[in-house]
Amino acid sequence: MAKPRSLPASLLLLLLPFLLLATGPSAPHVRAHCRFEGRSDARQRPSKVEGMFVFGSSLVDNGNNNFLDNIAKANYSPYGIDFPLGPTGRFTNGRNVVDLLGEYLGLPWPIPPFANPSTKGLKVVHGVDFASGGSGILDDTGSITGQVTSLSQQVRNFEGATLPELASLVGCRSGESLPGSYVFVVGTGSNDYTYNYFLSANRNLTLQSFTANLISSLSLQLQKLYNLGGRKFVLMAINPIGCSPSAKARVPKRVGCVQLLNKAAHLFNVELKSLVDDLNAKLPSSRFVFVNSYKIVRDIIKNPTSKGFNNATSPCCEVASLEEGGNGVLCKRGGRACTNRNSHVFFDGLHPTEAVNVKIATKAFLSTRTTEVYPINVKHLAEA
Numbered sequence: 001m002a003k004p005r006s007l008p009a010s011l012l013l014l015l016l017p018f019l020l021l022a023t024g025p026s027a028p029h030v031r032a033h034c035r036f037e038g039r040s041d042a043r044q045r046p047s048k049v050e051g052m053f054v055f056g057s058s059l060v061d062n063g064n065n066n067f068l069d070n071i072a073k074a075n076y077s078p079y080g081i082d083f084p085l086g087p088t089g090r091f092t093n094g095r096n097v098v099d100l101l102g103e104y105l106g107l108p109w110p111i112p113p114f115a116n117p118s119t120k121g122l123k124v125v126h127g128v129d130f131a132s133g134g135s136g137i138l139d140d141t142g143s144i145t146g147q148v149t150s151l152s153q154q155v156r157n158f159e160g161a162t163l164p165e166l167a168s169l170v171g172c173r174s175g176e177s178l179p180g181s182y183v184f185v186v187g188t189g190s191n192d193y194t195y196n197y198f199l200s201a202n203r204n205l206t207l208q209s210f211t212a213n214l215i216s217s218l219s220l221q222l223q224k225l226y227n228l229g230g231r232k233f234v235l236m237a238i239n240p241i242g243c244s245p246s247a248k249a250r251v252p253k254r255v256g257c258v259q260l261l262n263k264a265a266h267l268f269n270v271e272l273k274s275l276v277d278d279l280n281a282k283l284p285s286s287r288f289v290f291v292n293s294y295k296i297v298r299d300i301i302k303n304p305t306s307k308g309f310n311n312a313t314s315p316c317c318e319v320a321s322l323e324e325g326g327n328g329v330l331c332k333r334g335g336r337a338c339t340n341r342n343s344h345v346f347f348d349g350l351h352p353t354e355a356v357n358v359k360i361a362t363k364a365f366l367s368t369r370t371t372e373v374y375p376i377n378v379k380h381l382a383e384a
Contacts, residue, residue: 269294
């Protein structure tokens, strides 16, 4: 009796995703060491990274605030004017930093927002964005804008919802090594100053003490993500928030940047870089990278023409001022946007244009200068 012919290995690889879908939850799980080895798209990626998990505030929010009751939204025109999907909740005219980092890593595009009810099942395979515009490291930051998702809640969302679902897709027990093949991007902290510390009428902490508290709180959340399996982390610096159009508009007749805000950002960034050293030494097999977006953006603002920009002071879009009932930060709904967006540093009163995001992401991925990315770049992190 002739033996049945077996399918070629190459055909099995192509059919594997469909076989998994067809067999349903009762079929045997493919463990693959808690990684999606054997997926046909994995062979085309230039790194060992399966996906990306994103935590933070508006600079890395891919649309979570669309589903929250707050005023910190960017799901309307002219936001997304240069984005293929139009206004999606990204606080810029096109792609944000995590979109661009995902492209560099060769990940399927884009990383979906956690709050979208459709972000489930196979949509979480290559990562999820948990970030929330207006949020901060501290739980009470951002309440002035309405409902936001704090960093601690974002981490709980990852632990309680996404991680178990992701683990079930490949047969891993929650907490196994699956997240080790993902990059964790964390970009938060600026709102803790602008929407918390500097709004407190009676600040009982010095700027140094407040910053130390922020770093301590952030460290606890990062260690929690490590304990959940995360090993590769990208920590984004706070941008020079004192140079934003909205900050300068609050100080009459100001020509330069608001140094008090920049001092706070710089202080945080120094401590954040030190935290990278501490955690790399403290947590076995961990790799933390610090991206100094403060320096990257500040260098552009100091000498814009040499970096390909000609406007580093005014927003590209029409911003509703405080006198008009706006907050001086967000674009007017349906308002005008400049035509030369690639030459503007700021799209609205605070957030950079896609052109600046390209600069940040490129430096983060490829720069060999430790003043820009430390101790290694994201490319080397992904290959480790």
